Amino acid sequence: MNIPIQIIILIVYFTLIIFLGILAMKKVKGSEDLLVAGRNLGMMYVSVSIAAEYMGGLGTIGTAEVAFNQGMGVIWYHIASACGLIFFGLGFAHYYRKYNVITVPEYLYFLYDIKTWKAASVLNVFAYWIFTIIQMTAMGSLVASVTGFDLRWSAFICGIGMTIYLLAAGMWSVAFTSVAFMITIGTGIPLAFWWVMNREIPLLVSSGGFSGFAGLANALTAAGLNAEHLLSPYSLGAMAIIGYFLGGVLGIPAAQATINFSFGARNWKVARLAPVLAAILVLPLSIWTGSMGLFARAADLTANPKLALGATLMHINPIIGGIGVAGIFAALVSTVAGILFGAASIMSKDVWQRWLHPGTDDKYLAKWTRLWILIIGVSSAFGAMSLPKILHQAYFVYSIRSALMIAVAFGLWWKAAHPNAAYWSMVVALVGGTMYQFNIPINFQSFFHLHIAVWCGLLSFITFIIISLFSKWTSQTASELPPAASK
């Protein structure tokens, strides 16, 4: 039986990750340990965890896929993401941390009122449940492309495996293993990029013996493609770049899965600076993955853009390719962990403890958190077997994020922000976004030609302004406000 070295490296690596998770189990003593690692995460833990979470399926496989189809304009994806992380760190993180909240909806309670918090909880859980399914599908796609296993069962097995892994040690396990993830991603992907550019491209006859982008341009031209366009940083066009920046800047400051780690920071200063450090690590990723995606096209390694990165890594030096595959797999594990945790945190802390059963004690809450990880994880694993369109549904989730961020930003910086406006802007974004995404009852997209995130952002923004301006502050409004949020 001839097992590729890449798969052996992947198995060894994942065994190490499980071992680290078992070590982390000893640290969990209550729900705070499980959800926010006892609020004792240091600067570098938080930084690498945020960076690793943000280098998930979309950040690796997704960017290579876009580059394969549309060229190097995809580099703006991570530039925009880095800007979003810096914006979150400098503008929002310390507010979250100072309030000692665990979830974004919980913070919205302090900014607005009870109904806003409930709406945000439902909206967040809905969005992240979908996102968990998407990321488990992406993980299954990678495993299937590397091993040759059936795609549906790969997605299911990966989903179940991730659920078991997270049940073991919660946030501490993610924090521990994120360091291992970053070693693999941070060395494997750039090494693979370097190998492709300097060793593989000159081997292509069509490259004319040149290495780097010069050789890649020759190979793309020989393949009958417009190399000048594909290698241009503006190959996607201005609207796509605007969409990336809107998605990054509007999405990240209220994205529970990404910022969950800031809630677990040792203090508010760590919570504020760590996302900025994470942004530096995230910044160049698309250059590496995009170049490898284009190489897969120039070398005709695959016809399926989703398999471009995996095909390239299986084609190059097996050791470097294996580290690269492990890095991407690690990125996916990290992202699924963050998202699954975000959804379970909201379900247990917000919906269960604060909404439905306020008397739940900490020990009981830890059990409920694990139960919700199990419910969301297993149901998502089954959902992943339906193989949804990854990017298409992911942008729907981003649109939900933008509605939350608008509510948080107005609540922080606009004195006239009214609780009714926050509540209805989220409801309108959810209902309007669903109608737009799934063309209910008519084909809205063919009429408006707007990105789903832009559509939802505009809907919630306009709704928020109008309702705030026309809503009056009554004694009833004041009675529903939490004490800390008196206007």
Place this chain on the structure above:
Amino acid sequence: MKKINKVNITNEELSIPELNKEDLLLFDKTDKPFLTLYLFIFILGIILTIISI
């Protein structure tokens, strides 16, 4: 004696709780190895990118 007690009580009531400096530190001892790792990854990425382009 009474005066001293009064002053003490007033000071106690008005004084801001002392901040524990350790609670607001950006980095502590546990960060050092990971800071080194972070810098290694960062520098490696820059070098490999530059020599590849």
